[in-house]
Amino acid sequence: MLATPAPSPAETRDNAAFDALLWAMSRPGVPRDLPEPGEGTVITALLDRECLVYSADPLLMPEIMRTGAELADIDRADHVFLGAMTASDPLAAVAIGSDNYPDDGATVIVRASLGSGAAVRLTGPGIDGAVTVQLGGMPDGFWKARAARLRYPMGFDLFFVDGARAVGVPRSTNVEEM
């Protein structure tokens, strides 16, 4: 029998990053720590040559390219990195999947400032009652733009990243602006 393999540093980091992302997606609005600040660990944990990726932030490109993922226009991308958003327009183009394959709806990663700025009240799966969270740094009309695209179960799923903290807001979450 072969010896038990030891996890490489990359495996350990990707495992921890995914643990945080899965937790965050399962508990919308509740922040969880990524192993390192920024989008880097999200990129290595999720992306490879099977993925089509759009990034509005050129600084993320080298890291995305290293995974073997293919760059694509925003409407074709399964992973969309919007960086620090200045306008909510890009949300209008993000893929929402189809009736038969809602999983083709994109995963969208946005930079935000947690605990400051406008508060939103979240309800839905993963939330015990309701949770209120401040997600600062979003452009005007962000939540309206999201709502305009949602046709559950079609839609896209959001991660907000602030330093090493990540908050998830899946398409199943109802968002009320406060």
Next chain:
Amino acid sequence: MAYVATRGGERAIEQSERLFREEMGGFDRDRVEEVKKSLPYLIDRVMGEASLYDEDLAALALAQTGGELYEAVLLLRAWRTTQPRLQVAEPVEQDTLFTHRRISAAFKDIPGGQVLGPTLDYAHRILATDVLQGALYAPDPVEPADTPSPAYQPSVSAWQSENDLLDPPADDPTKSNNIPDLTREPLLFPSKRAHTLQSLARAETGGVLALGYAAMRGYGQAHPTVNELRLAEAEIAVTHPDGRQFSAGRVKVSQAEVVDKKGEKLSIGYAATFGWNEVKCIAAATLDLNSPGAEKGSATEEEFFLYHTEGVESSGFCIHFKLPHYVTFQSSLDAMRDAKAKKAAKAPEPSSSEAVGQTKSEPAE
């Protein structure tokens, strides 16, 4: 305490594997080599179903499982799935196949000629029992033909499309790197053409034969004529990171084209697989020929035959019924007893012959 005493699970499974292996005993490289040399067609079949071309690994898998074919294929698939995908080879064109055998039932003679090649088709199937009495089975040597048949030949369907008998499939411009890979993405329906052909290529031979045979007997809409059956070797051309193309070697492949008349044109079914496996290719091509327009739920419908000829999945599910199912059984018992009690309460003298639940039973799980 009573509970703890029953915890023999771990020991039991260890000993059961030992029992299985005891009969075969240990084995070494020599046995693997012997398996590889003496059973090339079995090796081919296993490589095809595993979708992994490596004669040594296939022989090893057979030696390690005592020839339990489903187990051997699973071993190879499980090994294969952990290997990195370094490169995607260039597509192989039919006229670049180094051909050993190529026959057509559609024409008496074909451009490039009928090449009978190696086959047992005309052998008399008489068991050589004298070998067991100590005789040596020594086949007569092959006498080479005066003029060797050409090694490279076009496909018969190429001639048919030139003569407007057949609409050739549209050219697919997909770069080899982007060809959908069934082992990396799920099979969805309607199936991508690449997925269909890959799925048939790694299908279980017996399963493909059973469904293909059903189609041949009349449970399909099309009747196959073997346009071409070919046993060949394909050159695996890959691109070096510096841009140069080179050959990574040759692999044995087989392919079949079957046709049927459809109005004024021929319709065509195609299948190819690793290794030399004629039955599988003809049966698979027949299914492919029958699938356009097949009725949902019929044996020639793509979803039906692709799902049900997947050997690792079907054999695994079949043997999983050996696992304990007493929780689900208990749950059903409860529903049955309750229904029975309800019936008894309603009608004091129930007819005992009447079944309680006449609804379609739940699918096996």
Next chain:
Amino acid sequence: MSLSTLTKPWEAMSYGFLDGSAKRELRRKMLKSVAVPGCQMPYASREVPMARGWGTGGLQVSLTLVNPQTCVKVIDQGADDSVNAASIRRFIAQVAGTPTTMDTLEADLIQSRHRIPEEILREDQVLVLQVPNPEPLRPVQPNMSIARQMHADADYGRMWLQLYEQIVRSGRVMQGASYPSLVNGRHVMTPSPIPRWDVPKLHMARHLTILSAGREKRIFAVPPYTRVEPLVFSDVPYKVEEHGHLTCTRSGTRGFFMNEIPQDDGSSAFEVSDSEWGVKTIRARDGDGESRGETWYKNGEMPQ
């Protein structure tokens, strides 16, 4: 680009058996399955060193989630010592170096076939259920493409009709295990072949449940605090197995799901199905300390 950038140093086996590409695909699909609770997401489902139908779907999820600190419990029919549970547990420990446990409360990850433990799972625990057939519509529609379209259209009429016919014929819904349930008010899901007894444990639970069918290549999830409602008619309430009044002949515990053991005299004896719960009960009875956690069912009843 060179060959060395395309690959990595050779190792006999990746950590957790699955290679990076398999794990990343599973991660992507797990996120989608959490985002749309109860909706079946297709995935490639790699071959693993176990036969299809023997927990390969659950195993792929577990192997993706674990790290050397993850404490793993594996059960089959409620029992840790069931042979296939032992096999899966041994495999995970072998390829991922994880600690293992039989104690539900001690586990970080529980992979299970056909049962949910009787003790309440916490927020930090993940339950991975093995799924033989992910399609609740299969009894009314065996064709997967048509069934997928029915889910897309939320077209569950034939499902309801089937349940209605059963009630007309037999006075009750005849479904035993795998009771079809509506998740988040939108998708009908099979909870896997858990008994009806266990389905209410998924409703508004604190833990995350991931259901994975390796052979059928579908993954779906029930996030915490998500509605899971068995399909019932308002005048024919959902009924779990009548086990609330049964007593385990080995441990004396009462009010949990039981295995029925036929006796020579024609009667039946009962043993608690959650074997570790039985062990803990015996331990407490023998004065070896109390290790039992809070249970979902109290006095044989699920509190509303």
